[in-house]
Amino acid sequence: MTDHEQPSALSGELLHQYCLSLHQLCHSTAAEPDFVLKLVEYDVLEPQGQRAVNWRFQANDLARLRKAQRLIRDFELNFSGLALVMQLLDEVAELRRLEE
Amino acid sequence: MQYKDYYNSLGVKRDASQSDIKKAYQRLARKYHPDVSKETDAEERFKEVGEAYAVLKDPEKRAAYDQLGNQWKSGEQFRPPPDWNDGFEYSGGFSDTDAAAFSDFFESLFGAQANARAEDAATRFHPHGQDTHAKIVINLEDAYNGATRTLTLRHPHLDPSGKVAFHERHLNVNIPKGVYAGQHIRLKGQGDAELRSGQPADLYLEISFESHSIYTIKGKDVYVDIPVTPWEAALGGQITVPIPSGKIKVTVPANSTHGRLMRLKGRGIPAKLPGDLFVRLQIVLPAANTAEVREAYENLKRVADFNPRKQLGV
Structure with a gap:
């Protein structure tokens, strides 16, 4: 089943840096709010805003949250282990980028 | 359909203990997990390892698999014997790993249970209104000038018999001038239709750049x-x-x-x-x-x- 016929190109909305509410993030990833709260508590996600109702996440946090879900599932991590893994992965990515 | 040697995939002997199997899986997962690996074929290898582990970690599935005998070679043409599955009961269908990625071989052996639990499998792929997330790779020049890119998306879905199939969809997308890596474009209503309500979800495209020669x-x-x-x-x-x-x-x-x-x-x-x-x-x-x-x-x-x-x- 393919539909090659696309009449014209679609224009999406370019998302601003901190644009997603907790509700939108959860809806988009099917994550429980409690799970996101934990990720924030352990600094895996760092939204802007003081209280959960005002939090604004980056669009990139969608990818980050999914990565966290996969790592927890596939390596049986707890949250502090996850936070460490994510931090080390960020550092490795940065080092690889510098190496290039 | 090709036979798969799950013991070979995990690099363990056929008489390996459950704890050896777990250990081998953990070691290979650390090496090939697409989120942590730098190997070029990481995704492919991790799927193979995940499928092997989904079978071998479960004593019931492992016993059923062992019953096929050890005369098979990996890649050999394979058809399940007619009495296959007799006397085996599985507690669950698909494992918690992403079943959409598993091979025909796995499907033919363990797919029957999945059919019975199609409803379950469906919700696993698309929990309520899950938005779709994809990466789009562009040139630096596209970011300076704007561009139109054609994107091919593969969606797993369940065919009428309850098996997992993929369908491809092509989308033409305008890349606005001035985008940079890590930014997202939201296309409203272009995600996968939600299986139960049929309500369309959104598609998020993450911008990334092809590496550039200069x-x-x-x-x-x-x-x-x-x-x-x-x-x-x-x-x-x-x-x-x-x-x-x-x-x-x-x-x-x-x-x-x-x-x-x-x-x-x-x-x-x-x-x-x-x-x-x-x-x-x-x-x-x-x-x-x-x-x-x-x-x-x-x-x-x-x-x-x-x-x-x-x-x-x-």
């Missing part, structure tokens, strides 16, 4: 190494530098050193707040391969009084 990109800033002659660096002057949207004239200050970084404000990616373009000077020397050039070097040597190793104390 430029390196950091956020909105762009870096380029520009070779200059010794006299351009020493005397200063105007040189022409390529930028992703064309070329630009740049003034090199006199007495520039190798590696000097020059910032061209606002010439990076033309976002709302544009990035900068950084030009790094690379001094290259003409070879002393004619009498004239040799003489010029000799003259310089005589008049310059220059010891680059002074600070090394020699």
